[in-house]
Amino acid sequence: MARKLTITALARAAGLGVATVDRVLHDRPNVSPRARMQVAExxxxxxxxLPAALRGAATGDLAEVTLGxxxxxxxxxxxxxxAAEIGRACAARADLRIRPQIRFSPSQAPDDFAKEIGALAGDCQAIAATAVNHASLSRLAGDxxxxxxxxxxxxxxxxxxxGSGYLGLDNLRVxxxxxxxxxxxxxxxxxxxxxxxxxxxxxQAMRDTGFRACLRDHAPRITVLDTAVNLETRAVTYEATLDLLERVPDLSGLYVAGGGMEGAIAALRAARPPDRLTLIVNELTPDSRSALADRYVTMVIATPLExxxxxxxxxxVRSVLTPGAKRPPPRKPDPLLYLPESV
Incomplete structure (x- = not known):
């Protein structure tokens, strides 16, 4: 009688460690597409x-999943x-053929987000969105x-x-x-x-809360003004920043907890020399990178998109392939921090 093949034999044939092969076979996280392919081959x-998904990776007859x-x-x-990183992450999967469908909401209105999510619902097997908090959207997710x-x-x-999970930074920590x-x-x-x-x-409200709490803990001498709304737009942030600088001549710092940082950067460039005001923003873009280099921005807190x-x-993919299975909550990645000397 032929001897039963062991996971040790499979690991040896794949040129990988037993622990890595075990993660592949049980579809656990932290496994590269290359390792999956090596195990399958x-x-x-x-x-x-092999499980069905890995058999497809070995034969080239891959199952297809459509994600929205x-x-x-x-x-x-x-x-x-x-959007580009989403496409790369889908293409990197060696065990499946993933068809990403990416749509953009034309505005931040709840109805616009709902319309785009609804447009994907008929074709996709799972959906992810960067939407605002609104009762209509949480109801839609539940439906x-x-x-x-x-x-x-x-x-x-x-x-x-x-929803099925939150993928993003710990905003209180940010x-x-x-x-x-x-x-x-x-x-x-x-x-x-x-x-x-x-x-x-x-x-962003959680970021505001964390910001204020940290200053209360470590710098009670600093006064935090009432939170201002900038609608995440460059134009509103530009005018609001100029107004702040005029009304509060002793303003020492500004934290832009969401979008619109380009307006704050442009206002400081127009009204202040570099390094006079501490400006902290989120996400590394051409604008924030340039402002870091010119010392108009003190720190950028960025999402590790890859x-x-x-x-x-x-x-x-797990939610599609194993519906109803109990899964640990998605991990929150560590933010990337950029300073003027980083760029």
Missing amino acids: AAARIGYP FVLHKRGQPFYQRF LARRGLPVFSMLNDFAGSS GRLAGWMMATRLQAPGKVAVFVGGTRWHG QLCTDLVDQM
């Missing part, structure tokens, strides 16, 4: 029995890069979930308990990082301001 050579993504701000470099269509939140947890830098940079009593996009971005998109696609 080695199993085909020695006759080791809704972003916004089509013209902004950050979201253009986000789709009951129909067997998982909905994931990206960057801002709009779906909450109705705010505390901004507060720590502000406290460290400002060694004397002063006034600082915070911009958020609006009341429908709960992730890691985020890899984790996102993995979570979406």
